[in-house]
Amino acid sequence: MSKDIQIPEIGSVGLLRYVWRQLTSMRTALILLLLLGVASIPGSIFPQRTQDPIAVGESFKNSPELSRWLDRFYLFDVYGSPWFSAIYILLFLSLIGCVLPRAIEHFKGARALPPATPKNLNRMEFYSTWAPAGKEIEIARRWLRAKRFRILERDGAISAEKGFLRETGNLLFHLALILVLLGISFSSLFGMRGEAILNVGERFVNTPTSYDSLAYGKLFKEGKLEKFIVSVDKFDAQYNLLSSAPEDYTLNVSLRRGDLVTVEKHVIKVNSPLAIGSTKIYLQANGYSPVVTVRDSNGDVALQGAVPFLPQDANLRSIGAIKAPDAQPQVGFLGSFLPTYQRSGSDGAVSAFPQALDPRLLLSVWSGDLGLDDGLPQSVYRIDTSSMSQIGLKALKPGQTYVYSTGSITFEGYVQWVNLQIVDDSGKNFALLGAIIAILGLLASLFTRRRRVWIRVGENVEIAGLAKNGAPGLEQEMVIFERILKGER
Amino acid sequence: MSNTWAYLSNYSIYSALAVFTLSFLAHAVETAWAVKAPERELASVGGSAPLQASTVISRTLNYKATEKIARIATAMMILGFLLLLAGVIARGVSAGRVPWGNMYEFSITGALAFCAAYLAALQKYNLRWLGLLVSFGILLTLGTAVTVLYVPSAPLVPALKSVWLIIHVITAIISGGVFLLANAIAAAYLYLDSMESKGERTAWTKPLPSLDSLDQLSYRLVALVFPLWSFSVIAGAIWAEAAWGRYWGWDPKETWAFITWVAYAAYLHARVTVGWRGRRAAWLCLFAGSTFLFNYVYVNIWGSGKHTYSGL
Ligand code: HEM
Numbered sequence: 101m102s103k104d105i106q107i108p109e110i111g112s113v114g115l116l117r118y119v120w121r122q123l124t125s126m127r128t129a130l131i132l133l134l135l136l137g138v139a140s141i142p143g144s145i146f147p148q149r150t151q152d153p154i155a156v157g158e159s160f161k162n163s164p165e166l167s168r169w170l171d172r173f174y175l176f177d178v179y180g181s182p183w184f185s186a187i188y189i190l191l192f193l194s195l196i197g198c199v200l201p202r203a204i205e206h207f208k209g210a211r212a213l214p215p216a217t218p219k220n221l222n223r224m225e226f227y228s229t230w231a232p233a234g235k236e237i238e239i240a241r242r243w244l245r246a247k248r249f250r251i252l253e254r255d256g257a258i259s260a261e262k263g264f265l266r267e268t269g270n271l272l273f274h275l276a277l278i279l280v281l282l283g284i285s286f287s288s289l290f291g292m293r294g295e296a297i298l299n300v301g302e303r304f305v306n307t308p309t310s311y312d313s314l315a316y317g318k319l320f321k322e323g324k325l326e327k328f329i330v331s332v333d334k335f336d337a338q339y340n341l342l343s344s345a346p347e348d349y350t351l352n353v354s355l356r357r358g359d360l361v362t363v364e365k366h367v368i369k370v371n372s373p374l375a376i377g378s379t380k381i382y383l384q385a386n387g388y389s390p391v392v393t394v395r396d397s398n399g400d401v402a403l404q405g406a407v408p409f410l411p412q413d414a415n416l417r418s419i420g421a422i423k424a425p426d427a428q429p430q431v432g433f434l435g436s437f438l439p440t441y442q443r444s445g446s447d448g449a450v451s452a453f454p455q456a457l458d459p460r461l462l463l464s465v466w467s468g469d470l471g472l473d474d475g476l477p478q479s480v481y482r483i484d485t486s487s488m489s490q491i492g493l494k495a496l497k498p499g500q501t502y503v504y505s506t507g508s509i510t511f512e513g514y515v516q517w518v519n520l521q522i523v524d525d526s527g528k529n530f531a532l533l534g535a536i537i538a539i540l541g542l543l544a545s546l547f548t549r550r551r552r553v554w555i556r557v558g559e560n561v562e563i564a565g566l567a568k569n570g571a572p573g574l575e576q577e578m579v580i581f582e583r584i585l586k587g588e589r
Numbered sequence: 590m591s592n593t594w595a596y597l598s599n600y601s602i603y604s605a606l607a608v609f610t611l612s613f614l615a616h617a618v619e620t621a622w623a624v625k626a627p628e629r630e631l632a633s634v635g636g637s638a639p640l641q642a643s644t645v646i647s648r649t650l651n652y653k654a655t656e657k658i659a660r661i662a663t664a665m666m667i668l669g670f671l672l673l674l675a676g677v678i679a680r681g682v683s684a685g686r687v688p689w690g691n692m693y694e695f696s697i698t699g700a701l702a703f704c705a706a707y708l709a710a711l712q713k714y715n716l717r718w719l720g721l722l723v724s725f726g727i728l729l730t731l732g733t734a735v736t737v738l739y740v741p742s743a744p745l746v747p748a749l750k751s752v753w754l755i756i757h758v759i760t761a762i763i764s765g766g767v768f769l770l771a772n773a774i775a776a777a778y779l780y781l782d783s784m785e786s787k788g789e790r791t792a793w794t795k796p797l798p799s800l801d802s803l804d805q806l807s808y809r810l811v812a813l814v815f816p817l818w819s820f821s822v823i824a825g826a827i828w829a830e831a832a833w834g835r836y837w838g839w840d841p842k843e844t845w846a847f848i849t850w851v852a853y854a855a856y857l858h859a860r861v862t863v864g865w866r867g868r869r870a871a872w873l874c875l876f877a878g879s880t881f882l883f884n885y886v887y888v889n890i891w892g893s894g895k896h897t898y899s900g901l
Contacts (some may be wrong), residue, residue: 137847
């Protein structure tokens with residue numbers, strides 16, 4: 101005799117259905133929503149690779165062990181991490197699963213009439229009764245119609261309802277959230293974003309190799325890169341004389357589109373990017389590039405050109421590295437560029453103003469192995485001096501030359517550089533559309549008052565009202581209704 | 590010319606500070622008198638009155654005795670509002686732009702919005718008692734602004750030159766003002782609630798509104814500005830798209846704006862769909878409001894990221 105206990109089979113379909121029902125319950129959605137809020141906190145505490153890769157690097161340098169652990173949990177990439185994605189994908193599913201069926205129900209029921217008048221009206225939030233004078237039903241019908249109630253009339257009673265817009269708005273709001281999420285995922289799948297530093301006078305051809313950094317969405321095709329060439333003609337920065345704060349940046353560019361023949365002149369400003377199809381070019385940052393010529397001991401040119409330096413403070417004291425791997429032996433310069441030179445007692449040489457009024461280039465000269473040949477990526481703004489020795493130190497004015505033991509360097513002058521950000525992000529239009537619909541839906545939902553009103557005329561006139569969602573003002577509205585029925589207004 | 594306006598702005602704001610102090614004192618006196626009132630009534634009833642009568646009187650509060658000083662308190666609040674308004678406008682004129690470029694300016698405008706929200710709500714609800722808390726909050730904000738946050742009037746950096754800045758910041762400030770008011774009411778709710786659950790309300794709190802109406806009021810304020818706050822976040826995203834090439838980058842400021850939004854969405858849900866009322870709802874309201882404050886104070890001053898315009 102088998103005494104096996106019968107375990108009810110749910111089976112995989114049943115299990116799936118169970119999970120789906122749990123997932124799409126409102127409670128789960130709310131928990132996921134709160135979880136999304138909580139999960140976004142670490143990203144505001146730890147530096148993020150996408151925003152501040154330098155700070156992440158520093159964290160690894162200062163506390164490597166801790167940083168490795170943090171990295172294991174994606175705490176430097178919170179918003180691209182599997183767990184963050186998991187939360188919002190689940191929320192997305194939950195939202196679809198619970199809002200779509202409701203929306204279908206709702207729009208099916210759009211023409212439905214309110215339920216019949218219940219027996220006991222005196223249990224409602226508002227109730228009033230008096231002796232009839234005739235005509236109450238007609239007056240009520242007219243008034244309710246005028247107030248855009250939907251009406252069911254039966255057996256000498258009217259049952260009326262309004263505020264349908266509330267649920268419509270509410271559903272629109274939630275559906276629009278889905279649209280926002282879709283727009284965001286669309287951006288991250290099909291978008292592209294890159295940056296390039298260009299000296300004034302240089303030209304940028306929109307191909308992957310022209311970028312200093314470039315990131316595509318997973319489904320972005322390289323051939324989809326917009327075809328254009330921009331040349332940086334002129335950059336003008338204006339500063340406040342008292343505070344050194346920047347007041348205005350103007351970038352003049354020449355643009356050649358796909359046909360590469362016609363040249364268009366454009367102006368790019370901080371809040372007004374240049375749009376080329378769905379691609380936009382933004383002015384992100386700017387600085388100075390000292391122009392130098394490095395010669396070896398024979399007087400042959402080992403390096404010539406403008407080298408971008410990184411601004412360090414509001415007065416654009418900038419630092420950078422000039423590397424001449426072709427010189428024999430290799431030579432490198434760690435430099436500071438001071439647009440407006442000033443000697444300060446405590447800090448040594450500083451810049452007193454961001455505009456180049458009296459520029460100086462301070463250099464320390466290093467000779468030896470630059471370490472460029474072993475193929476490891478290196479910052480262009482730094483030099484690994486571990487196998488080099490310092491052979492000189494000098495401050496130069498434009499036009500001056502410094503001669504050291506193995507060659508010379510001439511500070512020819514400077515040009516300005518701009519950092520252009522080039523973005524193709526068509527998903528943002530969906531996100532914006534979703535956001536607009538969401539706000540409109542929200543307004544409709546929060547400010548529509550739902551009302552149920554009943555009137556029955558038998559031995560007495562009875563009226564009753566109910567405010568759904570506790571919308572205020574029922575009392576006053578019903579008192580007015582009563583007065584109208586009694587012919588007092 | 591612009592210097593004159595800058596001085597004018599500073600004088601107006603200092604005067605507003607003085608007037609709000611008077612308003613605070615008047616509210617304080619009103620509250621104190623309200624506490625004492627029953628005893629004065631008792632004394633005037635005199636010893637010959639039957640014992641029963643005097644106990645009845647000590648339980649009902651003579652609110653009329655404090656009416657005059659309360660009116661003065663509100664009048665001072667209105668005067669302070671006008672002075673502050675003048676100060677904010679003069680600040681804008683002196684800089685040749687909207688006065689929302691650094692934390693000093695955010696604070697004075699925020700205090701203005703808070704005051705405006707209170708005065709507007711006062712038209713409809715019996716909220717004069719809240720004036721003590723409101724004037725204290727304004728004093729605290731303005732005091733910190735003029736002592737710690739003050740920076741001289743100056744033009745905006747290029748990234749801030751945008752109409753979306755105007756829209757984004759003014760809506761954020763108004764939302765903040767109303768959120769704070771909702772928080773003050775939720776806090777009052779919790780205070781009165783704990784008092785009632787221990788026994789009954791003390792004398793001076795008796796004329797205050799019922800717990801139920803406080804609960805409703807803080808909800809209504811949140812529901813009123815939640816769409817505005819959503820709009821403010823969207824306007825910020827539009828501005829960020831124009832200035833930085835991305836509409837959302839999880840910058841600390843953006844992250845916390847999102848957290849505030851989520852917290853208030855959860856609050857609205859908890860009330861509308863789950864039916865939370867009273868204590869739990871008040872705590873959730875306080876929590877959501879504090880994420881807003883945190884964003885304002887912490888992220889502006891100590892945070893990193895692109896939004897560090899505090900000018901400190
Ligand atoms: C599965 C998911 C969800 C369901 C079933 C759901 C359902 C609801 C319902 C029934 C209401 C009350 C409407 C009313 O009667 O006034 C509501 C309101 C609200 N929901 Fe959701 N919701 C969900 C997810 C979300 C999410 C993810 C958010 C985003 C933040 C959100 C934000 C709101 C807000 C702000 C309100 C209040 C405003 C209003 O009444 O429209 N909901 N939701």
